[in-house]
Amino acid sequence: xxxxxxxxxxxxxxxxxxxxxxxxxxxxxxxxxxxxxxxxxxxxxxxxxxxxxxxxxxxxxxxxxxxxxxxxxxxxxxxxxxxxxxxxxxxxxxxxxxxxxxxxxxxxxxxxxxxxxxxxxxxxxxxxxxxxxxxxxxxxxxxxxxxxxxxxxxxxxxxxxxxxxxxxxxxxxxxxxxxxxxxxxxxxxxxxxxxxxxxxxxxxxxxxxxxxxxxxxxxxxxxxxxxxxxxxxxxxxxxxxxxxxxxxxxxxxxxxxxx
Numbered sequence: 001x002x003x004x005x006x007x008x009x010x011x012x013x014x015x016x017x018x019x020x021x022x023x024x025x026x027x028x029x030x031x032x033x034x035x036x037x038x039x040x041x042x043x044x045x046x047x048x049x050x051x052x053x054x055x056x057x058x059x060x061x062x063x064x065x066x067x068x069x070x071x072x073x074x075x076x077x078x079x080x081x082x083x084x085x086x087x088x089x090x091x092x093x094x095x096x097x098x099x100x101x102x103x104x105x106x107x108x109x110x111x112x113x114x115x116x117x118x119x120x121x122x123x124x125x126x127x128x129x130x131x132x133x134x135x136x137x138x139x140x141x142x143x144x145x146x147x148x149x150x151x152x153x154x155x156x157x158x159x160x161x162x163x164x165x166x167x168x169x170x171x172x173x174x175x176x177x178x179x180x181x182x183x184x185x186x187x188x189x190x191x192x193x194x195x196x197x198x199x200x201x202x203x204x205x206x207x208x209x210x211x212x213x214x215x216x217x218x219x220x221x222x223x224x225x226x227x228x229x230x231x232x233x234x235x236x237x238x239x240x241x242x243x244x245x246x247x248x249x250x251x252x253x254x255x256x257x258x259x
Contacts, residue, residue, distance in 0.1 A: 001256065003249050004035040005085070005111060005170070005205055005239020010063045011039055012052035016098045017243035019066055023074055033079040034248070035109040036067050037239070041086040043095035045114065048128045054087070064103070065083040077212070083109030086166050088156035100164040112156050113170030113240070116150040127174055130181040130215060136180070146186050149175045150193070157196040168203045168237060171220030180215030184242055190225060197234055204229050206259055208251040209241035218257055226258050 003026060009021045019036060026034045039054035046053045055063065061119035074080060083106045086096060100107060116123045124136055126149060137145045155170060160166045172193060175186050197204065207220040219226070231238055238259040242248045 001029075001032055001249065001252050001259070002033040002238060002240070003031055003240050003252075004033070004081075004109070004168075004237050005037050005207060006242045006248060007036060007085075008036055008038055008063065008168070009244065010055045010059045011190070012055070013050070017245040019070055021230055021245035022242060022248050023070060023080065025245045027074075027078055029249045031082070031249055033151070034130055035081040035083050035239075036063075037083045037085045037109065037111050038063055040086050040099060042087060042209065043089055043092040043099070043189065043219070044116070048125050049126050053115065053223075060103075062142040064106070073218065081109035082106055083166075084168060085111045085113055087116060087134065088114050088152060088160065089116055089123070090152055090155060093160050097164060099160055103207065104164060107164055107166055110166035111168050111170040112166040114149065114152045114156055114174070117145070117152050119144070119148050127177050129213065133178050142182075142184055142212070146175055148189070150188050153188075153193060154196060157200055157202060159200055164192050167201055168205050169197060170205045170239075171207045171241075172197075172224045173221045173225060176216065176222075177210070177213060177220075178215045180217065190228065192227075194232055196228055197229065198232050203235040203237050206236050206238050206255050207241045208238065208255060211251045219251070223255070226255070230258055 007014045010018050041057040042054045066084055071080040116125050173184045210216040210218055210220045238246050238252055240250045
């Protein structure tokens with residue numbers, strides 16, 4: 001098994017566990033390969049109250065250097081990769097492309113995710129909290145919020161950065177994160193989305209952290225979506241979305257048949 005979606009202490013909203021602790025946990029669980037995918041600096045002002053969505057630009061070099069040293073140190077034991085979790089931000093494609101041009105070696109191990117949607121000319125983070133999600137949904141309409149997310153997702157699936165586009169899509173149904181709180185299904189057009197994934201050569205990130213979210217209780221995407229994707233021949237890659245060392249490889253037993 002591989003865990004190709006992990007964060008480190010360079011993430012402001014993660015634990016203070018060091019990257020080496022994640023590696024030792026991965027080795028103890030007999031993982032053969034891992035990828036650190038730290039949240040890349042945002043090309044917009046962070047809209048969440050804590051302003052802790054992503055690493056600072058000043059830490060990028062230190063992060064990559066640390067992972068490179070650890071990769072060499074453990075080269076005989078486990079394969080270690082350095083990537084980023086890249087936020088697709090509508091209207092900021094050129095800024096994101098500039099960042100990727102500076103770090104092309106990380107692209108094969110990076111994830112492309114949608115956390116922020118553009119509504120009424122302002123960016124909104126859909127997964128910050130259940131309360132903020134419902135407040136925004138009741139302000140603009142649940143259907144409007146879902147459409148904004150799906151439209152952003154489809155743009156992220158259109159190779160927005162050309163050959164430097166990370167080709168693994170992260171938690172594609174993140175919009176469902178708080179469904180147990182507001183009680184709505186918030187359905188996406190899965191045929192449209194999976195068709196774009198397959199047509200444009202993306203892989204699916206199986207993010208098992210959803211099992212531990214209070215109002216979710218299943219992976220991102222759901223097992224139903226994973227099955228449909230695998231039946232279409234779309235590659236699926238496991239990722240714990242670990243923000244602490246103990247979370248590495250969590251719940252992989254529940255999704256191992258798909259990866």
